Amino acid sequence: MTEVTNSSCFGDGDQSITNRKKLREALLRQCKELDLICHGAHWILPRYTVLPSVSDGMYHASVRLRCLDFDMSLTGGLRPTPYEAKCSAAANMILELHKKAEEQEE
Incomplete structure (x- = not known):
């Protein structure tokens, strides 16, 4: 996935490209972060299912996390x-785990 920004049309093109790269890199670390969360809590690692989308060539994934508590x-x-x-x-799973943790603290 390549994006090109013309700075004369969109303002500071370098800044927006840099922000997109940082966001993409952060998202790509989520798999490792979820594995670390599971390892630290002594849970079974998550199971992923990835399927191609027939209509547009994109991919769709789901993740399942099974523990004694949930x-x-x-x-x-x-x-x-x-x-x-x-x-x-x-x-998305990490966000839900954070919400679940906040609910348990209340």
């Missing part, structure tokens, strides 16, 4: 590669 399954957004789709699902 069983959650979430999906990610459509992404151009299987790995990015997997990381999108992992990012």
Whole structure:
């Protein structure tokens, strides 16, 4: 996935490209972060299912996390590669785990 920004049309093109790269890199680390969360909590590692979208060539992923206390399954957004789709699902799972932790603290 390549994006080109013309700075004369969109203002500071270098800044927007840099921000997109940082966001993409952060999202790609979500799979590793979810694995670390599971490892630290002594949970079974998450299971991913990645499927291609027939209509547009993108990929869709879901992630399932099963523990003694809960069983959650979430999906990610459509992404151009299987790995990015997997990381999108992992990012959604991490958000839900944070929400679950906040609920338990209350």
